[in-house]
Amino acid sequence: MEKHPHPGTDLRHGQRSDSEQEEWAGEYDPLADPQERRVLFAALDSFRQYRRVLHRNITHRRRQSFYSLPSSHWEKLAAPPFCMLDTLNKIDDAIDSNADIAEAILATGLAPMRLPLDPAPHDVRNWRNKATSEDISKANSTIRQFFRDWSAEGQHERDVSYGPVLRALRQRFGERPASGTKVLVPGAGLGRLVFDLSVAGYAAEGNEFSYHQLLASSWVLNHTRKPEEFALYPFALGFSNLKSRSQQLKQVMIPDVHPGSVVKQQSLLPESQRTMGSMSMTAADFLIQYTEPESKDAFDAVATVFFIDTAPNLIRYIETIHHCLKPGGLWVNVGPLLWHYEDRHNGNQSKSEGADTDDIEKLGIVEPGAVEFTEDEVLQLVRSMGFDIEKHDTEAGECGYIQDTESMLQNTYRPSHWVAVKT
Template sequence: MSSSSSFDMPSTCPEETEDSRSWAGDFDPLGDEGERKVVFSAFDSFRQYRRSAHLNTTHRRRQAFYALPTKHWQMLAEPPFSLLDNFNKVDDAIDVNADIADAIVAVGLKSFGLPARPDPSDPQNWHGVANSADVNKAHSTIRQFYRDWSTEGQAERDACYGPVLRDLDREFPDKLQRGEFVKVLVPGAGLGRLVFELALAGFSAEGNEISYHQLLASSWVLNHTRGPRCHELYPFALHFSNILSREQQLRKVMIPDVHPGTAMLEAQASGETPFGTMSMSAADFVVLYSSPSQKDAFDAVATVFFIDTAPNLIRYIEAIRNCLKPNGIWINVGPLLWHFEDGHQRTNSGGGSSSKDEEQNQGIGEPGNVELTEEEVFLLIERMGFEIEQRESPDERVECGYIQDPDSMLRPLYRPSHWIARKSLD
């Protein structure tokens, strides 16, 4: 995606939550054949959520269950096991989750002006175009609401978003007396929770995201949810391993824990901390924020679980240096789980240049990739015009999961690196 589309969020008017919202910007995703296919695949993957979840979760398990010796499956079908009853309950949970997926599709189609039931011969037919990878992204996106928009996900947010908010408050103690909002960029904004929290704290927050799965889902939760805790989600219902009880598997959470539109109105009414501004750009981070139009545009950049998505970290650093004001700060929280470690270049999930010109910013279209150690990351950042002002030692780091069931028998944990770098004066 060489240019950007954007949408504003959230609405301050309750009646607008059900209205369509058009995406704006200098780039029409539906006007480019490749980009249109990516958008259509995202829509179709959410549409397929219900069918794919039933098929791959309970249907195949019922088949395997009945393949057991008859006396064995009959024993397990009876109390106290009642496994067939549990399959039915999981099916019910899938349908609840699928209602969220369907809602994301419905509001997204209105925003793009697409038909819900397109004619198969219509060029705007978005049915049946998603592949298994697209559907998997839809599944993981639905689960991510647990992390970003449930009360139960607060611990993960505190570990990752908390340091960013504290760092910014220390850096800009006079943000309310400046006469203008402090501008903060959040690359890889995902479902928009950090962008929302920054605006709630009085900053002008701009999120950037390349994944249409994340963009469509964040638009729904920020602009179209009915109120706080009014949508049910079963984040762990589709998983059958490392669980202590069926009650744990079928645990329900309510989203969103905070209703964005209501929170905005309450902040404005209180007068204590004015609600800032929120926006989201739909673009390849490197391509957009390396452009001259973004030169020295932001007071701060906050990267959370983001820098390891880079095939070439140098490109990310160049983009951050370009869009950050002199003496501006770059706050990072996250691990180094390099997404390109397997050595295979990913297909573009949101555009990107196909040019092999070494000097062109190619974002996720980068032809090569490299994995660095944390020590090498620090050396590279300092080599490229930043000073590391603060860095936590490994024994100071807070462990956290990522969409982690706290009661699971298997608990993979990150020890995210937290540091602050300041852009040197030009």
């Protein structure tokens, strides 16, 4: 994936792009490349299919199973106090509410690229019916992630994950960083940390590879109209480890903070009183984009949050971060070591993985090979590659990841937190 700007997220002037077409303006057109077009179309179509597929897989099949019970059994469970059919109706309503978000993301993704809502079947721009079950699963995960990044109820997860970054930067650059202090956030996801950094006064640049995440972050940053505009049911699709149905049907409102309103409020202040920095996003392979000559010594800090374990080859990540940091620049890391490519060593490598060329430098994250490190080994590796570890916090706190705190099963991370300085 080549670099092109994220839709309409340059907030330094406190306004959106003048036209929707400008939102994806850049040196690279994803529709011109067949492979990029396929991936983008699959992401778009996954949001379109969300409503239909989730109703079919979550409630329709459960109704079929319900009516397969002996009649005396399902009749008992259909009546109070169980009311199982009423529960499935409520789950359907929750799916519809989440699908409203999915379709809003879709609409704002189609418009700037001038893709038709109902393309002709043989049109090269026909983006429909391209999503696989894996793509739809990614759409569902992306929608659930709004709980973590853009709801008031997700604040604890953000405090543990993003709080150490903001504190480390504040300690280094002060309460009001100098204008133009640049912070890079690889794996920026739905853009909340990038937004929070810009609010804190930094020139924050996010980088993201996933079209699902890019489309969703564009929507929440540029196209939501007010705080708490949409109802999200992050736990409605899970039927295990529940204490009550109210727990399963918990509703949260997103976004908890409306980015456009924050920017507008800043723009109304006298220039001397404005504290907000700028924000931008790039859609690119981190290992390719940020090893380019123009990225050398370009950033005052790099913040990696739940990111470094996405590396098949951590050495390449470290080399890239070292390349784009200024001498004396800060690298702040928070996150676990849930190595995403561990399946390569478990016999599950897909045919699409691996190199088709000898030019490894241009392959980025799809290069062959993978190795998983312990935390001790990660720190040794970082030190050996041009960094001093300034701080290593072994008690950074605990958090889940889109975790229902009422669930009978708690998956909890104890993230590694350390701060390194480029020597």
